[in-house]
Amino acid sequence: MNVETAFDLKDKLLEDFKKFDEQLNGQSTSVFHGKRKSASEEFKLLSFPTKKHEEWKYTNIKAITEKNFDQNTSDLLLDSLSNSLNEKIDLAAYLPEGLDADVLVFINGEWSSSHSNVSHADGITVKSLAVAIAEDTDLINEHFGKYAKYNDNTFAAMNSSFAKDGLFLHVAKSQAIAKPILCLYLNDTSKGNQLSINRNLILVDENAQVQIIEGHYNLNDDNFSLTNNLTEVLVGKNAKIDHYKLQLENDKAYQYNFCQFVQQQSSTVHTNTVTLSGELVRNDLHFLLEGEHCDSFLNGIYLSDGTQLFDNHSLVDHAVPNCMSDEFYKGIMGGSSKGVFNGKILVREDAQKTNAFQSNKNVLVSDNASINTKPQLEIFADDVRCTHGATTGQMDDEALFYMQARGIGKETARKILLRSFIGEVMERMNSKPIVDYVNELIEAKIETL
Amino acid sequence: MSDFQSTIDDVTQSEYKWGFVSDFDEDTVPKGLSEDIIRLISKKKEEPEWLLEWRLEAFKHFQTMVEPEWANVHYEKPNLQEIKYYSAPMSKKTLESLDELDPEMKSMYDRLGISIEEQKRLANVAIDFVVDSVSVQTTFKEELSKLGVIFSSFSEAVKDHPELVKKYLGSVVPPRDNYYAALNSAVFTDGSFCFIPKGVRCPMELSTYFRINAAGTGQFERTLIVAEDDAYVSYLEGCTAPQRDENQLHAAVVEIVAMKNAEVKYSTVQNWYPGNPETGKGGVFNFVTKRGICKGDNSKISWTQVETGSAVTWKYPSVILLGDNSLGEFYSVAVTTNFQQADTGTKMIHIGKNTKSRIVSKGISAGKSQNSYRGLVQVKRNAKNAYNFSQCDSLLIGDRCGAHTFPYIESNNPSAQIEHEATTSKIGEEMLFYCQQRGMDLETATALIINGFVKEVMEKLPMEFAVEAKKLLSITLEGSVG
Numbered sequence: 026m027n028v029e030t031a032f033d034l035k036d037k038l039l040e041d042f043k044k045f046d047e048q049l050n051g052q053s054t055s056v057f058h059g060k061r062k063s064a065s066e067e068f069k070l071l072s073f074p075t076k077k078h079e080e081w082k083y084t085n086i087k088a089i090t091e092k093n094f095d096q097n098t099s100d101l102l103l104d105s106l107s108n109s110l111n112e113k114i115d116l117a118a119y120l121p122e123g124l125d126a127d128v129l130v131f132i133n134g135e136w137s138s139s140h141s142n143v144s145h146a147d148g149i150t151v152k153s154l155a156v157a158i159a160e161d162t163d164l165i166n167e168h169f170g171k172y173a174k175y176n177d178n179t180f181a182a183m184n185s186s187f188a189k190d191g192l193f194l195h196v197a198k199s200q201a202i203a204k205p206i207l208c209l210y211l212n213d214t215s216k217g218n219q220l221s222i223n224r225n226l227i228l229v230d231e232n233a234q235v236q237i238i239e240g241h242y243n244l245n246d247d248n249f250s251l252t253n254n255l256t257e258v259l260v261g262k263n264a265k266i267d268h269y270k271l272q273l274e275n276d277k278a279y280q281y282n283f284c285q286f287v288q289q290q291s292s293t294v295h296t297n298t299v300t301l302s303g304e305l306v307r308n309d310l311h312f313l314l315e316g317e318h319c320d321s322f323l324n325g326i327y328l329s330d331g332t333q334l335f336d337n338h339s340l341v342d343h344a345v346p347n348c349m350s351d352e353f354y355k356g357i358m359g360g361s362s363k364g365v366f367n368g369k370i371l372v373r374e375d376a377q378k379t380n381a382f383q384s385n386k387n388v389l390v391s392d393n394a395s396i397n398t399k400p401q402l403e404i405f406a407d408d409v410r411c412t413h414g415a416t417t418g419q420m421d422d423e424a425l426f427y428m429q430a431r432g433i434g435k436e437t438a439r440k441i442l443l444r445s446f447i448g449e450v451m452e453r454m455n456s457k458p459i460v461d462y463v464n465e466l467i468e469a470k471i472e473t474l
Numbered sequence: 475m476s477d478f479q480s481t482i483d484d485v486t487q488s489e490y491k492w493g494f495v496s497d498f499d500e501d502t503v504p505k506g507l508s509e510d511i512i513r514l515i516s517k518k519k520e521e522p523e524w525l526l527e528w529r530l531e532a533f534k535h536f537q538t539m540v541e542p543e544w545a546n547v548h549y550e551k552p553n554l555q556e557i558k559y560y561s562a563p564m565s566k567k568t569l570e571s572l573d574e575l576d577p578e579m580k581s582m583y584d585r586l587g588i589s590i591e592e593q594k595r596l597a598n599v600a601i602d603f604v605v606d607s608v609s610v611q612t613t614f615k616e617e618l619s620k621l622g623v624i625f626s627s628f629s630e631a632v633k634d635h636p637e638l639v640k641k642y643l644g645s646v647v648p649p650r651d652n653y654y655a656a657l658n659s660a661v662f663t664d665g666s667f668c669f670i671p672k673g674v675r676c677p678m679e680l681s682t683y684f685r686i687n688a689a690g691t692g693q694f695e696r697t698l699i700v701a702e703d704d705a706y707v708s709y710l711e712g713c714t715a716p717q718r719d720e721n722q723l724h725a726a727v728v729e730i731v732a733m734k735n736a737e738v739k740y741s742t743v744q745n746w747y748p749g750n751p752e753t754g755k756g757g758v759f760n761f762v763t764k765r766g767i768c769k770g771d772n773s774k775i776s777w778t779q780v781e782t783g784s785a786v787t788w789k790y791p792s793v794i795l796l797g798d799n800s801l802g803e804f805y806s807v808a809v810t811t812n813f814q815q816a817d818t819g820t821k822m823i824h825i826g827k828n829t830k831s832r833i834v835s836k837g838i839s840a841g842k843s844q845n846s847y848r849g850l851v852q853v854k855r856n857a858k859n860a861y862n863f864s865q866c867d868s869l870l871i872g873d874r875c876g877a878h879t880f881p882y883i884e885s886n887n888p889s890a891q892i893e894h895e896a897t898t899s900k901i902g903e904e905m906l907f908y909c910q911q912r913g914m915d916l917e918t919a920t921a922l923i924i925n926g927f928v929k930e931v932m933e934k935l936p937m938e939f940a941v942e943a944k945k946l947l948s949i950t951l952e953g954s955v956g
Binding site: 079083374375377387389390391392393394395396397398399400401402403404405406407408409410411412413414415416417418419 | 876877880884885890895900
C-alpha cells in the first residue's frame with residue numbers, strides 16, 4: 026500500500042544542509058562554517074510558524090511550506106565562463122533613472138560579477154560576501170551572526186545555516202560614500218521552484234555615511250520563488266545610513282526579510298520599505314539602540330491587490346536613554362489582499378528620556394480586503410514620551426465630494442486622494458531618483474486598485 | 475526631586491486598609507476539584523437535573539483544557555485541588571430587616587463604610603450582598619417585582635425562573651469559552667440574576683457587593699443580566715476583600731444580553747487584596763470573563779471599571795455588536811502599585827451594520843507593578859460603516875514599573891473606520907511646576923493631575939460609585955496622590 030507522506034520543507038532543507046556540509050572541502054572546519062552548523066542545529070529544533078504563533082497570527086505560510094524549493098544556480102551566472110552562450114540581463118529595467126550607483130547583482134542568491142559594476146575607493150570595501158569570507162576573514166568572524174538572533178526565528182535560522190553570499194560592505198572611519206550602493210536581488214525560476222538565500226553584512230564605522238538601496242525582482246514567472254534575506258547592519262558612532270528596500274517581485278514570489286540594525290551613539294538611520302508586489306511578503310525590521318542620542322526613522326509603504334499578503338513587523342528596542350525613534354507606515358489594500366502591521370516599541374528599564382512615535386494608517390479600497398494592525402508599546406521606564414496611533418478606514422467622502430464639486434471626475438479624485446495618502450510617507454524619503462522611481466510604480470499600482 | 479521621590483514612596487507603601495477576617499460559621503465542603511464535588515455543590519444548592527448536567531459537561535471539557543499563558547503576567551499557578559469550592563454563611567434564611575442580620579457581618583459592612591441603612595434610605599439602592607457564595611440579603615426586591623424586574627441571587631433564580639436561566643445561561647459565554655470560564659461553569663456557587671422585562675426602565679441602580687471571605691475559598695460567581703426590548707438597567711458591582719497571605723482565586727463569569735433598543739450599563743469598582751506591599755506575596759488572582767451581546771438593533775452595552783486591587787488581573791469585558799446600529803462602550807481606570815500585575819482591556823466585535831464602539835482606557839502604574847492594556851477591535855465582513863475609537867493612555871509613577879499596550883485591530887470591511895491612539899508618559903514636570911507656582915504643594919498638584927487624567931472615565935460612573943471610586947484611588951495612591 027502506498028501511503029503518501031506529506032511533504033515537509035524543513036526536512037528537505039535539513040537534507041540539503043547535510044549535502045551542503047559534505048560537499049565543503051577544507052572549509053568545513055572554518056569558524057564561518059561553524060556558525061552555519063550551529064544555526065542548522067537551531068533550525069532543526071524549530072518548526073515553521075503556524076497561525077498559532079503570536080508573531081504569525083495573521084500570516085499563513087502554508088503555501089510556502091507545502092512547496093519544494095531548490096537552490097538552483099542560474100544559467101545567467103555562467104556567462105562569465107562562456108560569454109557567447111548567454112545573453113546578459115538588461116539591467117536598465119531595474120535601475121531607477123538618474124541614479125548613479127555602484128551596482129551589485131545577485132541572481133538566485135549568488136553574486137554575478139559580470140552584471141555588477143563596482144568602483145573602488147579608499148576606505149570602502151564593497152564586495153560579495155562569498156569573496157569577503159576568504160579575503161576579510163577577521164572582520165567576518167568578528168561580526169557575522171553577532172547581531173541578528175535566530176532563536177525562535179525559523180527563517181533566520183534557515184538563512185544562517187545556508188548563508189554563503191550577499192553584500193559585504195565596510196565603510197571605514199570618517200568615509201562618506203559618494204555613490205549609493207544598489208543591490209539587485211533577482212530570482213530566476215526557469216529551472217524549478219527557486220530558493221534564494223541572501224545574507225548581507227554592513228559595517229559602517231564612526232562618522233561614516235552611506236546610502237544603500239536594495240531591490241527585489243523576479244526575472245521570470247515559470248515557477249515559484251522563495252527569497253530569504255537577512256541583513257545585519259552595525260552603525261558606528263555618529264554614522265549615518267539612508268536605506269531603501271524596494272520589494273517588487275511577482276505574484277509567484279514569497280519573501281521573508283529580516284533586517285537588524287544595531288546603532289551606536291549619536292548615529293542616525295533612515296530606512297524605507299516599499300512593498301508593491303510579491304504574493305506573500307513578510308518583513309521583520311529590528312532596531313537595537315545601544316548608544317545614546319540615536320535617531321531612527323522607519324518609513325513604510327505597502328499597496329496590495331489580488332490575493333497578496335504583506336506583513337510588516339517591526340521592533341524598536343530602546344536599550345539606553347535619550348534616543349528617538351519615529352515609525353510611519355501607510356498601506357492601501359485592494360482586491361482580496363491582506364495587510365498586517367505589527368510595530369513594537371520596547372523601552373527598557375533606565376532608558377529614560379526616550380521619545381518614540383509610531384503611526385500606522387490604512388485604507389481598504391475593496392470589500393474583500395482586510396487589515397490587521399497591532400501597534401504595541403512595552404515600556405519599563407517612566408520618564409518617556411511614547412505615542413502610537415493606528416487608523417483604518419476608507420477615503421474621506423467629503424474630500425471626494427469637494428473635488429467632484431470642482432469638476433474632477435470621481436475616479437480621478439479617488440486616485441488623487443490615494444496618491445496624496447501615500448505621498449505623506451514619500452515626503453520623508455531623501456533620495457530624489459528613488460522617490461521618482463517609486464512614485465511612478467505607485468501610480469501604476471494605484472491604477473489597478 | 476527627592477521630595478517627589480519620597481512622595482512616590484508614600485504612594486507605593488500605602489497599606490491595604492480594609493483587610494480583616496470576619497469570623498462566622500461556614501458550611502463548607504472539602505477541598506479539591508472532582509466530579510463528586512460538583513455533584514455535592516449541585517445537591518447542596520438543590521439544583522435541577524439539567525443544571526447538574528450542564529456543570530458536568532463543562533467540567534468534562536475543562537479537563538481537556540490547559541491554563542492560558544499568553545497574558546503579560548507572571549504568577550504561580552493556583553493549585554485547583556487546594557481550593558474549597560463551596561462555602562456558605564450559616565444564616566441561610568432570607569432576612570426581611572437588618573436587625574436579623576448576624577452582628578458580625580453587620581460590623582463587617584460598617585467597617586467597609588457601606589452603611590446599609592443609609593444606602594437604603596438615601597441612595598435608593600437595592601443591594602444584593604454576596605458574602606462568600608450565597609446571597610444573604612436582598613433588598614428592594616418587592617418594589618422591583620412590581621415592575622416585573624427580577625433581581626435575585628442566582629440560586630433563587632434557578633428555583634424561581636428556571637426557564638429564563640436555562641434560556642440565557644451560557645448563551646454569551648459558552649461553558650467551553652476559555653479555561654477559567656469552563657471552571658466557573660463547572661463549580662459556580664452563586665451570583666446575581668437580573669431580568670428587565672420589555673419596556674421597563676429600572677428605576678434604581680442595582681448593585682452587588684462581593685466579598686471573598688473564607689480562607690482558601692475560591693469564588694466563582696455567575697452573573698446574568700438580561701434586558702428585553704426597550705429595557706434599561708444600570709448595574710453596579712463592587713469588591714473589597716480581607717487581607718490574606720495565601721493566593722485566592724477569583725474566576726467569575728458575567729453575561730449580559732441586550733435585546734432591541736435595550737441599554738445595559740455595568741459598572742465595577744474592584745479593590746481586592748493586592749498582596750503584601752513589601753514582598754508581593756499573597757493577593758487575589760482575578761481571572762474574569764465578562765461579555766455582553768447587543769443582540770437586538772439599536773441596543774447598547776457599556777462597561778465602566780475602576781480596578782485598583784488584585785495581585786494579578788486578567789480581564790477583558792467585551793461586547794459583541796450583533797444588532798444593527800448597536801453601541802458598545804468600555805471605560806477603564808486600572809491602577810497598579812507595588813507588585814501588582816494587570817492585563818486588562820476589552821474586545822469589540824462588530825458584526826451588525828452601523829455598529830459603533832468606544833474604548834477609553836487609563837492605566838496608572840507605580841512601584842514595581844506591570845500594567846498592560848490588551849484590546850481587540852474586530853470588524854467582520856458585513857459590518858458596514860462600523861466605527862471604533864480607542865484611546866489608551868498610561869501614566870508611569872516611579873522608574874521600576876511598566877506600562878504596555880497590545881491593541882489588536884482587525885478590519886475586514888472597507889467602510890469601517892477605526893481610530894486608535896495611545897500615549898505613555900509620566901506626570902509632566904511642567905504641569906507640576908505650573909501648579910506649584912500657583913501655590914499648590916506637590917501632593918495636591920499630583921493629585922490634581924491624576925484626577926484630571928482619569929476624569930473622563932470617572933464621569934461615566936454613577937454618582938454614588940464615583941465617590942467610592944475616587945476614595946479608592948486616593949487610598950491606593952496615598953501619599954502624594956490623593
